[in-house]
Structures are given as structure tokens and as C-alpha cells.
Amino acid sequence: MFNYFVRRFLLIIPTFIGITLITFVILQIVPGGPLEMEIMKIRMGGAMGDGPSSSNTSTGINIPESAMEEIKKFYGFDKPIHERYFLWLGNLLQLNLGKSYVYAEPVWDVITSRFPVSIYFGFIGFILTYIVCIPLGVYKAVKNGSTFDILSSVLVFIGYSIPGFALGAFLLVVFGGGSFLDWFPLGGFRSQDWDDLSFFGKITDQIHHTVLPVLAYVAGGFATLTILTKNSVIENLSQDYIRTAFSKGISEKRVIFHHALRNSLIPIATGLGHFLSLILAGGVLIETVFNIDGIGLLGFKSIVQRDYPVVMGILVISSLLLLIGNIISDIIYAFVDPRIRFK
Numbered sequence: 001m002f003n004y005f006v007r008r009f010l011l012i013i014p015t016f017i018g019i020t021l022i023t024f025v026i027l028q029i030v031p032g033g034p035l036e037m038e039i040m041k042i043r044m045g046g047a048m049g050d051g052p053s054s055s056n057t058s059t060g061i062n063i064p065e066s067a068m069e070e071i072k073k074f075y076g077f078d079k080p081i082h083e084r085y086f087l088w089l090g091n092l093l094q095l096n097l098g099k100s101y102v103y104a105e106p107v108w109d110v111i112t113s114r115f116p117v118s119i120y121f122g123f124i125g126f127i128l129t130y131i132v133c134i135p136l137g138v139y140k141a142v143k144n145g146s147t148f149d150i151l152s153s154v155l156v157f158i159g160y161s162i163p164g165f166a167l168g169a170f171l172l173v174v175f176g177g178g179s180f181l182d183w184f185p186l187g188g189f190r191s192q193d194w195d196d197l198s199f200f201g202k203i204t205d206q207i208h209h210t211v212l213p214v215l216a217y218v219a220g221g222f223a224t225l226t227i228l229t230k231n232s233v234i235e236n237l238s239q240d241y242i243r244t245a246f247s248k249g250i251s252e253k254r255v256i257f258h259h260a261l262r263n264s265l266i267p268i269a270t271g272l273g274h275f276l277s278l279i280l281a282g283g284v285l286i287e288t289v290f291n292i293d294g295i296g297l298l299g300f301k302s303i304v305q306r307d308y309p310v311v312m313g314i315l316v317i318s319s320l321l322l323l324i325g326n327i328i329s330d331i332i333y334a335f336v337d338p339r340i341r342f343k
Contacts, residue, residue: 005327012323019319024085027308034075034101034306092316098309107313117189118294125217133222137229138261144234160223165285168216175212184212187291213290232264269336
């Protein structure tokens, strides 16, 4: 098993190179890149002077060749695309993600400044999903076919079918500030007067800013984990060892929670391997709806603004967390189920 996981970790290298290479090439060849945007800004701002020009606009504004060369050099477009990638990869090996075009700061600083927000919502969403879905799935399995099972399934799948950003917009319309109920703020991570609030005022304010985004985050994931738990428990309840436990006079509660549930949690436990991905949890559109300045919104803005160093930095972190999370899931699977042997 040790050799298997060593090979899995070694496979991270070519997989990571493949992911970053494909994304890097796409970003470099897509129209409307940072070079084109910078040229557009210069043209809109006025002519840069007389001399040989590389391009013209309908208004006759010219950009000198020397200025074009400087712009290309600044953005790294003065080299072939394969050289650009290997230069970027070499900097990455030195733990240098580059400098943001938009924020004029190191990419690592730009991304990590959003970590607390994403970790906060990701951790709460992760814990809330497991706390609610596992007991709900067990109870649905015990009451399989009942009115409660049918009605809860309808509600769960309605939540699953509604996109998170649409649910978020609906929640803001119904419960947000200025709405009919006016229970929660219209968005943001905290109020503007956060520093002036008392300790309990800060707790209350943070809760108010948390409820609606978290509901929009986790609604879609409830269905998957709930149904997985229910089906797994139902499958185990039909096994011979469960019938044997009942025949020995063991109480139903003990049979379900001590025997059936323990084995039912085996496929569910593998999802814990993706706990690392909490750092980048959240949806782009959800963060946009609630105006939450997290990793998702940063990635979206960086793509729109053609801030490629930030885009690649987020890709590096997210892909590594995903690849390592998959391996951790396999490790957890092997520990919780002794029958599993990786070779």
C-alpha cells in the first residue's frame, strides 16, 4: 500500500504540469488579453507621440514601435509561448507566483488576503452539511417510503435543482435589507462599522452576514450526501449481520447506530479528504450576489480583467488541493474499511 501512495504522489507532478500547461496556453492565445487591453487604454488616453507606429485606430492615434516592444516585454509577450510557460514554471518552483497586473502586488499576497473569507464560509458549510445530512439520511432510511421520507426528498431535490446564485438572489429579495421581512443585510462579509461594535455586537453582525450565503452555498450539496447516506444505510440494514443482531434481541437503536451506521459511513468518510479544498470553497456567482470578496469572486474578476498571474495562482493552489485531497480520500478509505487494499 505504501508503494501505491508513493506512486500516486509522484503522479501529481505530470498531472499538475498538464493542468497548468493547458490553462496557460489557453490564457495566452485567447483574444482580448492584457496586451490588447493595455493598447486599448493607451489609445483611449490619447496619442503617445510621433514616430513609426505598429497599429492605428479609426481616430488616427498611433503607438510607436518602441512603446509596443516595452508593453510586450512588461507582459512577457516578447518571448515564444513555450518559453513563457517554462519561465513561469521556473518561478513557481522558487515559490514565486508573479505579480498581479491589476493590484500591482505579489499574487500570493492578493490570494491569501481572501483566504479567511473563503475558509470561514467553506468550514461552516462543510460542517453544517455533515451535521444535517447524515442524521437526515439515517432517519430517511429508517422511515423509507413514509410521508416524511417523500416530503423531505422533494425539499432536498428542490434545493439541489436550484442554482446557488439563484437561491441567493431569492433569499436576498425575501429576507434581505429593504425587503418585506428585512431580517438580514444585503451582502458583504461584515458591516462597515465592524470595528466600532462590541464583542457580542460583532458576533451578531457576523451571524447576520453568514446565514444567507451559507444557505446558498450548501443547499445544492444537501441532496447528494443525504441520499448517499440513506441508500448506504438501507443497503446495510438488509445485510445478514443486521438480521442476526436483531435476532439476538439487540435494540433497534443500537443496531442502527452501532452496526449499520458505522459501515454506512465508509463511502461518506472518503469525502473528508477534500477538507483541504475548504480554502477555495464557494461559488463565483454566489460571492457576486452577496458581494463577498472571496477566492471565487477574485478568480472571476481576474479572468474578466485579464489578470493572468492571479488566475494561474488560483489554479495552482486549487489543483494541488484537489489532487492531494483525492489521495487523502483514498487513505481514509483504506483506514475505515480494512477490506480495501491498494496495490
